[in-house]
Amino acid sequence: MTKHLTACIMVGLVLGVLAGWLVHEGFLSGILSTEHWERGFQMLSNIFLNLIKMLVAPLVLATIVSGLAHMGDSTAVGRIGFRAIMWFIIASLISISLGLVMVNLFQPGVGVDVTASTHAVGEVKKLDFYEFIEHVFPKNVIGAMADNNVLQILVFALFAGIGLTALGERGAPLVRGAEALSDLMLEITGYVMRFAPFAVFGALANVVAANGLGILGVYARLLGEFYFALALLWTLLLLAGWVFLRGRAISLVRYVRQPVLIAFSTASSEAAMPKLFEQLDRFGVPRRISGLMIPLGYSFNLDGSMMYASFATIFIAQAYGVDLSIGTQIVIMLTLMISSKGIAAVPRASLVVIAATLAMFDLPIEGIALVLAIDHFLDMGRTATNVLGNAVATSVITKWEGMLQPMRDPDLDDPVAPHHTPEDGRKGLNLDPQANE
Numbered sequence: 001m002t003k004h005l006t007a008c009i010m011v012g013l014v015l016g017v018l019a020g021w022l023v024h025e026g027f028l029s030g031i032l033s034t035e036h037w038e039r040g041f042q043m044l045s046n047i048f049l050n051l052i053k054m055l056v057a058p059l060v061l062a063t064i065v066s067g068l069a070h071m072g073d074s075t076a077v078g079r080i081g082f083r084a085i086m087w088f089i090i091a092s093l094i095s096i097s098l099g100l101v102m103v104n105l106f107q108p109g110v111g112v113d114v115t116a117s118t119h120a121v122g123e124v125k126k127l128d129f130y131e132f133i134e135h136v137f138p139k140n141v142i143g144a145m146a147d148n149n150v151l152q153i154l155v156f157a158l159f160a161g162i163g164l165t166a167l168g169e170r171g172a173p174l175v176r177g178a179e180a181l182s183d184l185m186l187e188i189t190g191y192v193m194r195f196a197p198f199a200v201f202g203a204l205a206n207v208v209a210a211n212g213l214g215i216l217g218v219y220a221r222l223l224g225e226f227y228f229a230l231a232l233l234w235t236l237l238l239l240a241g242w243v244f245l246r247g248r249a250i251s252l253v254r255y256v257r258q259p260v261l262i263a264f265s266t267a268s269s270e271a272a273m274p275k276l277f278e279q280l281d282r283f284g285v286p287r288r289i290s291g292l293m294i295p296l297g298y299s300f301n302l303d304g305s306m307m308y309a310s311f312a313t314i315f316i317a318q319a320y321g322v323d324l325s326i327g328t329q330i331v332i333m334l335t336l337m338i339s340s341k342g343i344a345a346v347p348r349a350s351l352v353v354i355a356a357t358l359a360m361f362d363l364p365i366e367g368i369a370l371v372l373a374i375d376h377f378l379d380m381g382r383t384a385t386n387v388l389g390n391a392v393a394t395s396v397i398t399k400w401e402g403m404l405q406p407m408r409d410p411d412l413d414d415p416v417a418p419h420h421t422p423e424d425g426r427k428g429l430n431l432d433p434q435a436n437e
Contacts, residue, residue: 005193005194005196005197005258006257006258009197009265012196012201012204012265013200013204013261015201016041016200016205016208017204017205017208019201019208019209020041020206020207021208021209023037023038024211034209038209038210041205041209042202044198044202044203045266047199048192048196048198048199048202048271049199049270049271051192051195052192052268052271052273053148053270055189056148056150056270056273057144057148057153058145060150060153060154060291060295061145061156061157061181062179062185063182063185063277063287063291064158064291064295065160065174065178066178067161067286067287067289067292068157068158068288068292069161069165069171069178077158077292080289080292080293080397084292084293084296085300087301087393088297088300088393089337091237091240091303091389091393092303092337093337094236095233095303095304096307096310096337097333099306099307099308099310100310100314100329100332102225102228102229103225103311103314103318104314106225108222108225108226108315108318109314109316109317109319110318110319112318112370135151135152136151136152136155137155138152138153141156144156148270150299151295153295154295185274186274186277186278189275190278192274193258193274193275199266199271200261200262200265203266204265207377211374215373215374216374216377218373219373219377222371222374223374226308226311227381229307230382233304233385237388238250238252238253238392240392241392241395244395244399245396245399245404248395248404249392249395251407252283252392252395253388254410255282255407255410256276256280256387256391258275259273259276259279259387260272260384260387261384263384263386264384266383267379269302269383269387272383273298276390277291277294279391280294280391282407282409282410284398284404284405284407285395285404285405286398286403289394289397289401289403290394290398293393293397294394297390297394298390301389301390301393302382302389303385303386303388303389304381304386305350305353306336307382309350309354309357310336312354312371313332313354313357314329315371316367316368316370317363317367320363320364320367324361328361332361335360336357351368351375354368
């Protein structure tokens with residue numbers, strides 16, 4: 001299973017859809033009730049997600065602390081962070097703009113029956129920019145780790161990593177401890193990933209059992225047009241990567257196919273994080289780069305979610321017959337640029353952004369119910385795109401820093417995180433001379 005994880009996940013995905021359909025149609029009702037089947041399927045995916053959440057906090061903390069402690073030059077942290085933020089801003093503009101262009105081109109909301117949906121919107125937490133800024137800085141790092149708040153863990157790890165660099169030899173035992181913890185999390189990740197195909201099976205079976213495949217036909221137009229827009233976004237992301245990485249941009253897809261598939265099947269970016277670290281190790285990205293970039297990207301570089309936010313906002317306006325001028329849509333785009341940066345650690349993040357944007361422009365917030373029925377299927381695509389976007393961004397910044405290493409076998413049994421002692425960010429790295437010209 002370890003060597004053929006991608007194939008096993010695909011098998012789990014297909015069998016999950018089949019099992020969910022059989023339950024929804026009542027073919028298995030003689031064995032257990034539909035409710036018991038759904039709870040059993042949900043249990044499989046919940047076990048996997050719980051195991052992943054168990055790994056995230058120590059993995060992020062250990063990776064960032066050890067990576068920054070080995071950075072040697074604290075100014076490199078600022079340089080990498082600045083380049084990352086610039087990339088994130090440009091990628092955000094492209095993602096949101098593409099969503100606006102495609103939804104205006106296809107106009108999927110025109111003719112939609114707004115009275116047909118009976119799904120309750122539920123309580124959506126208010127998006128407050130000031131609260132978000134305050135929330136970034138942890139008051140208790142143990143509490144941040146208990147809540148798996150990646151952004152707060154990142155802030156603490158930045159202080160800890162830079163502090164250990166200043167301590168020098170006195171901090172060496174803690175650095176070695178962080179390295180050992182990072183390697184341990186990598187080892188445990190290998191064990192947990194063997195359960196991924198079962199989790200994928202459970203996640204898809206549960207959704208199809210609850211909704212049936214018929215719902216895909218009802219929303220076929222919206223799904224098809226949104227996934228076409230996602231395909232264009234993937235193309236743009238890979239083209240941007242090719243400008244910096246050349247032929248390695250295509251190879252990157254092969255390396256990150258497993259975390260992307262996990263993200264797609266479970267609709268959870270968090271589920272893919274440990275495997276993404278592992279595959280970027282094999283691709284040649286040092287942990288001192290990926291350890292900073294991936295947590296930052298998970299908070300600020302949500303390409304798929306941002307495109308979905310603009311796409312869904314205009315879709316709802318079209319469904320209610322609200323004609324928005326080009327100027328208003330540009331203002332909506334700029335609003336999403338800001339509000340989408342404040343959704344880290346907020347439940348149902350994309351819906352929060354959409355709800356806040358609808359309210360701000362006096363659009364009917366109840367329109368969210370129009371997409372709730374298929375939100376899981378939409379979430380699968382946008383989550384996979386988020387993971388790919390962060391993989392491209394991390395690889396590009398690594399190339400920009402001149403620290404990209406030779407690629408190793410993407411299915412290597414024993415990945416080793418490349419983060420050894422640096423000198424000007426390079427000593428101890430087996431650099432690829434062609435990749436860093």
